[in-house]
Amino acid sequence: MKRFKIYAITVCLILLSTLILSACSSTSNNKSVSEPKSSDAAVSGKKITITYWNLFGGGDGVIMNEMVKKFNDEYKDQIEVKALTQDWGQFYTKLQTAVAGGNAPDLAISHTSKLSELVSLGIVEPIDAYSESIGLNWGDFNENILSASIFDGKHYAMPLDAHPLILYYNKKILRDLNLLDENDKPQIQPGPEGFTSFLQKIKDSAPSGTEAMLLPSDGEDPYRVWWALYNQLGGQGVFDESGKKVTLNNEQGKKAAEFVSSLFSSGLVKKSFPKVGETFQAGKGALLPTGVWFTSTLEATKGLEFGAIPFPQIFDKPATWVDSHNFILPIHKKGEDANKVNAALTFAKYITDHAAMWSKAGHIPASKVAVESEEFKSLPLRQDYLQAGNNGVYLPNSPKLWPVKDQLVQALNTIWSGKVPVDKGLEAAVQTMEKILAR
Amino acid sequence: MKTAMVVEPDLAHISTGKRKRKLNNELLASAFLGPYFIFFLVFSIVPIFYGLFVSLHDWTLIGKVKFVGLDNYVYALQDSDFWASLWNTSYFVLISTPLMIITSFGLALILDSRIKGRTFLRIIFFMPNILSVAVVSFIWIFVLAPYSGLVNTVLHNIGLLSLGTELFWLDDPNLAWISIVMITLWWTQGFNMILLLAGLQDIPIDHYEAATLDGANTWAKFKFITIPAMRGLIVLITVLQVIASFKVFGQVWLVTRGGPGNETRTIIQYIYETGFTANNLGLSTAMSFMFFIFLIILSFFQLKFFGKKVD
Structure with a gap:
């Protein structure tokens, strides 16, 4: 009797909790965006507090927090921005669950390469409806950077920066080898042979313990170099029109992969070299291809005399890998509060306008206002980065871009390690990528 | 759950002293086990069944998309x-x-x-x-x-x-x-x-x-x-x-x-x-x-x- 009762209650509890839990989280993602409504709390004159999530750690994070503080001081009685830095690895997971749970921040950061996933999930709101009220002129943004953030003709994001792949070089090492021109730029001859012979010269005559070029043979950086070369060769995107077929295993893709692979197999670049960045900081490497975000770290390194140029043109036309940070408006399930949205966008516009400060971290401002400011012009190296930003090629849009790219990186790793020939490796990449796209 | 077990006065009344002690022991035991059992239920059993429910759907971080059966x-x-x-x-x-x-x-x-x-x-x-x-x-x-x-x-x-x-x-x-x-x-x-x-x-x-x-x-x-x-x-x-x-x-x-x-x-x-x-x-x-x-x-x-x- 009694036991039966316990069981009955237990079963009821289980069923009940299942119901409650599923009710909580079963939100369809195609809900329409409700009309913005003003809340009573935000009558003009009253201070508006907004939450802002970003993923900036390290040097980036310090600079972003300074900018938030500066904004809060300037808009003392009107807007207060509460910035929250989330862990890089968990950022997008948290953002999506926050939107699903109805606790979305008022403003968030998204990479351009992640935007199409967020847009297709329906968790980002277009900005167009508000751009007039905060005095936003889309013409103020760099076209290359801005166009990557437009979907179906709508502006889903306000671009903050661009961070292309560039080439850092150690001035002291190259000067000692007589490889710098009068402007302290490396004298790299055109063409693939020009680049490899430049590396060969460093390798032959640099003091022992100095690496000609530091490039890890796995992970993102060699893939970024490959992407740069693929586009220099005129490679066309990643997907066909259906978005389900991967077109990378073509002539350009192979040629680019063969070039990167030859750098490792010829020994010009050491395979699996550990701690590439630290080695360059220690002055033990002549060249280092990586993103502009490494600039502030290198500038803070004592005793390192370095320069940076856009990633060199090795093949037919200049091109490099690039991605951007953007401000986005996550959707609020309870409907948008127009005052908060305006406050959030006012802050976003302030940061993009003042992105000269942001470019201390190395990033290129997306806003022309920031690029033309005296503050930006006075920063070293950044003028050179501008060109890299214009030549940068974004990955094409796909709602599965990140998982697909992860598989591409894994497959390329096997090519760089020399275990798999180029065509087999690219074929494997296409297979695993198409598998994810088919789901 | 505990309250459900306390509400059995008739049974307690007719039982002999031995049965009464046994019942008391059981009550005491469930009082100690109860809190753990609730956590076990909420954090282990329920998620397992909930997981079974999720596995029959097309489901993203945002939530449920559609029922797909055993697909x-x-x-x-x-x-x-x-x-x-x-x-x-x-x-x-x-x-x-x-x-x-x-x-x-x-x-x-x-x-x-x-x-x-x-x-x-x-x-x-x-x-x-x-x-x-x-x-x-x-x-x-x-x-x-x-x-x-x-x-x-x-x-x-x-x-x-x-x-x-x-x-x-x-x-x-x-x-x-x-x-x-x-x-x-x-x-x-x-x-x-x-x-x-x-x-x-x-x-x-x-x-x-x-x-x-x-x-x-x-x-x-x-x-x-x-x-x-x-x-x-x-x-x-x-x-x-x-x-x-x-x-x-x-x-x-x-x-x-x-x-x-x-x-x-x-x-x-x-x-x-x-x-x-x-x-x-x-x-x-x-x-x-x-x-x-x-x-x-x-x-x-x-x-x-x-x-x-x-x-």
């Missing part, structure tokens, strides 16, 4: 990557488990013998066990690094590896597995060692004394006294070890990220990537369930075949 299971069954990562995990279990047991047993025997500095050795052998997976992984990434790592440098210095060649411990598929097994062994054997040491110390000393009087040598004593006495414990440790090894994830993720290629991708990593990178929680839950069933079947057979021999 996720069918997809997983036909997914070569699912089987490949399940094989990777099994491969790891197959090589690591015997090594793990033998090493732990060997070390326990050393500690059980009356050699000098036993306490010191015991600390040394057990020490890695207290480190977290992140610490262990990063220590080994340094140690196994080519060009500057400890292992390659030592191999160069003693002449086993010619200068100018490097072993890529983490970038070569075969070496990567050896590295992962080595790391796991170094990290986790201490726990088994302590269990086995306790077992060894439980064997009555007079058994050995009697054997010595009968003229048995060390090997005979080991074979006819130590091994039979330890069999039950070894079976238990093997079962626990196999289940723990199947759940391998942390050190592989941190050291090789499942690379090179997807050569060392474990089933847990694949489930994680499917759920949180490819944003396909329904499919990843279905895979978890299949893995769960696989483990249940495995444990069943283990207990059936090994369990019989236990006295």
Whole structure:
């Protein structure tokens, strides 16, 4: 009797909790965006507090927090921005669950390469409806950077920066080898042979313990170099029109992969070299291809005399890998509060306008206002980065871009390690990528 | 739940004193068990059933998309990557488990013998066990690094590896597995060692004394006294070890990220990537369930075949 009762209650509890839990989280993602409504709390004159999530750690994070503080001081009685830095690895997971749970921040950061996933999930709101009220002129943004953030003709994001792949070089090492021109730029001859012979010269005559070029043979950086070369060769995107077929295993893709692979197999670049960045900081490497975000770290390194140029043109036309940070408006399930949205966008516009400060971290401002400011012009190296930003090629849009790219990186790793020939490796990449796209 | 049990006055009234005491004991026991049971229910049982519900849907981080029935299971069954990562995990279990047991047993025997500095050795052998997976992984990434790592440098210095060649411990598929097994062994054997040491110390000393009087040598004593006495414990440790090894994830993720290629991708990593990178929680839950069933079947057979021999 009694036991039966316990069981009955237990079963009821289980069923009940299942119901409650599923009710909580079963939100369809195609809900329409409700009309913005003003809340009573935000009558003009009253201070508006907004939450802002970003993923900036390290040097980036310090600079972003300074900018938030500066904004809060300037808009003392009107807007207060509460910035929250989330862990890089968990950022997008948290953002999506926050939107699903109805606790979305008022403003968030998204990479351009992640935007199409967020847009297709329906968790980002277009900005167009508000751009007039905060005095936003889309013409103020760099076209290359801005166009990557437009979907179906709508502006889903306000671009903050661009961070292309560039080439850092150690001035002291190259000067000692007589490889710098009068402007302290490396004298790299055109063409693939020009680049490899430049590396060969460093390798032959640099003091022992100095690496000609530091490039890890796995992970993102060699893939970024490959992407740069693929586009220099005129490679066309990643997907066909259906978005389900991967077109990378073509002539350009192979040629680019063969070039990167030859750098490792010829020994010009050491395979699996550990701690590439630290080695360059220690002055033990002549060249280092990586993103502009490494600039502030290198500038803070004592005793390192370095320069940076856009990633060199090795093949037919200049091109490099690039991605951007953007401000986005996550959707609020309870409907948008127009005052908060305006406050959030006012802050976003302030940061993009003042992105000269942001470019201390190395990033290129997306806003022309920031690029033309005296503050930006006075920063070293950044003028050179501008060109890299214009030549940068974004990955094409796909709602599965990140998982697909992860598989591409894994497959390329096997090519760089020399275990798999180029065509087999690219074929494997296409297979695993198409598998994810088919789901 | 507690209130439901208190409301039984009639029953309590008619019962004899003995029955009453028994009931009181039961009430007391459920009062103590109750809080745990609620947590168990909310955080273990409910999620399992909820997971079953999720696995029948197309589900993203945002929430439910649509009901798809058994499609996720069918997809997983036909997914070569699912089987490949399940094989990777099994491969790891197959090589690591015997090594793990033998090493732990060997070390326990050393500690059980009356050699000098036993306490010191015991600390040394057990020490890695207290480190977290992140610490262990990063220590080994340094140690196994080519060009500057400890292992390659030592191999160069003693002449086993010619200068100018490097072993890529983490970038070569075969070496990567050896590295992962080595790391796991170094990290986790201490726990088994302590269990086995306790077992060894439980064997009555007079058994050995009697054997010595009968003229048995060390090997005979080991074979006819130590091994039979330890069999039950070894079976238990093997079962626990196999289940723990199947759940391998942390050190592989941190050291090789499942690379090179997807050569060392474990089933847990694949489930994680499917759920949180490819944003396909329904499919990843279905895979978890299949893995769960696989483990249940495995444990069943283990207990059936090994369990019989236990006295």
